[in-house]
Amino acid sequence: MDSIHITTPHRSYPIHFGALTPKLQFKGKVLVVSNSCVGALYLDFLLPKISAPEICICIIEDGEHYKTFESVQRILETAFLHRLDRKSTMIALGGGVVGDIVGFAAGIFMRGIDFVQIPTTLLAQVDASIGGKTGINNVFGKNLVGLFHQPASVHIDPFFLRTLPAREFAAGVAEIIKMAVTFDAPFFEWLWEHHLSLETQDSLLTALRGAISIKQRVVCQDEKEQGLRAALNYGHTFGHAIEKESGYGHYLHGEAVSMGMVMVNALACKHGCLTTSEAERICTLLQSYNLPTHYKILNKQQFYHSLFLDKKTANNKIKFILPDSIGNVLFYDKFTYEEIMNVLEQFCDS
Ligand SMILES: NC(=O)c1ccc[n+]([C@@H]2O[C@H](COP(=O)([O-])OP(=O)(O)OC[C@H]3O[C@@H](n4cnc5c(N)ncnc54)[C@H](O)[C@@H]3O)[C@@H](O)[C@H]2O)c1
Numbered sequence: 028m029d030s031i032h033i034t035t036p037h038r039s040y041p042i043h044f045g046a047l048t049p050k051l052q053f054k055g056k057v058l059v060v061s062n063s064c065v066g067a068l069y070l071d072f073l074l075p076k077i078s079a080p081e082i083c084i085c086i087i088e089d090g091e092h093y094k095t096f097e098s099v100q101r102i103l104e105t106a107f108l109h110r111l112d113r114k115s116t117m118i119a120l121g122g123g124v125v126g127d128i129v130g131f132a133a134g135i136f137m138r139g140i141d142f143v144q145i146p147t148t149l150l151a152q153v154d155a156s157i158g159g160k161t162g163i164n165n166v167f168g169k170n171l172v173g174l175f176h177q178p179a180s181v182h183i184d185p186f187f188l189r190t191l192p193a194r195e196f197a198a199g200v201a202e203i204i205k206m207a208v209t210f211d212a213p214f215f216e217w218l219w220e221h222h223l224s225l226e227t228q229d230s231l232l233t234a235l236r237g238a239i240s241i242k243q244r245v246v247c248q249d250e251k252e253q254g255l256r257a258a259l260n261y262g263h264t265f266g267h268a269i270e271k272e273s274g275y276g277h278y279l280h281g282e283a284v285s286m287g288m289v290m291v292n293a294l295a296c297k298h299g300c301l302t303t304s305e306a307e308r309i310c311t312l313l314q315s316y317n318l319p320t321h322y323k324i325l326n327k328q329q330f331y332h333s334l335f336l337d338k339k340t341a342n343n344k345i346k347f348i349l350p351d352s353i354g355n356v357l358f359y360d361k362f363t364y365e366e367i368m369n370v371l372e373q374f375c376d377s
Pocket residue numbers: 062064065068089090091094121122123124125127147148149150151154155156157158159160161169170187188189190191192195198280
């Protein structure tokens with residue numbers, strides 16, 4: 028099994044590619060956390076691959092709706108009931124929701140114990156499981172409560188993806204395209220030439236490695252999102268506003284990001300840092316995965332205000348992440364109200 032390493036000021040850890048062999052070895056107790064869907068599919072597969080003095084299990088409800096304190100509480104209670112201690116490890120088996128919750132629970136249990144990420148969605152394999160952002164939602168918004176807590180290791184096994192619904196797969200591809208546009212022009216060209224699917228395992232593995240290497244480079248340079256790492260939020264300022272206006276859950280996160288990238292590209296074209304033909308290529312690539320690329324804004328004024336809810340907003344200025352041709356990004360916070368509204372106008376017609 029080969030691997031790449033993430034090194035941050037706090038921790039260095041491997042991201043392993045391939046089947047979960049040899050066994051995962053632990054000296055202390057292990058708590059495996061999954062949700063009702065992934066647990067039913069893959070717990071029997073995973074458990075024989077873990078060697079530990081004691082293995083206990085906690086199953087939480089499936090869905091973003093359950094990314095709450097209640098789920099964290101359930102995990103902590105299981106951990107206390109089974110007398111986990113500071114030498115114990117939590118394992119997150121699932122998509123980004125499970126990974127974010129378990130990382131948070133592990134980060135606060137006895138002031139922080141180890142956790143291992145075994146991501147089972149494409150989005151979690153290329154993005155959410157790497158980099159140590161953990162957290163939960165509350166009534167004020169998504170991911171507003173959490174901490175940076177790096178995993179002890181991440182295990183990427185494309186085997187898990189075979190049961191992933193097509194829409195979820197495409198949502199993960201949107202984040203892969205995001206990484207190529209922001210940081211890696213040759214990778215974008217490669218994606219242009221190769222169509223990813225579960226049937227093309229070699230290409231899929233190359234894409235996983237490509238996207239994960241980008242995330243690794245970025246996290247190693249800027250663990251806490253003081254600068255560079257914020258570029259990975261390309262498409263997310265508009266994407267989050269889309270998720271809010273359309274009602275959380277209507278679009279998958281990756282679908283909203285796909286439309287968000289198209290919107291911010293329109294702004295980048297106006298600014299002159301992206302050409303229309305580059306914007307069209309990005310749009311065409313997204314469409315080739317049946318990702319939505321045109322969002323019809325329902326209420327322009329409210330949509331505009333939603334842009335400010337983003338965590339990247341500072342001093343009441345929105346810092347937009349604009350592609351500076353494909354493969355580079357720049358941050359820009361000087362658009363006027365009129366300039367932004369003009370672009371939003373383009374998305375008010377069907
Ligand atoms: N921490 C980070 O850096 C980071 C980055 C991006 C996204 N996120 C978070 O990730 C979450 C989204 O993650 P997601 O897209 O993986 O969604 P998810 O975890 O909700 O998984 C999507 C659905 O697929 C199911 N599923 C998971 N693996 C499966 C498999 N192998 N086969 C069949 N079904 C499977 C899940 O049960 C769920 O119903 C959001 O909460 C987002 O905030 C975090």
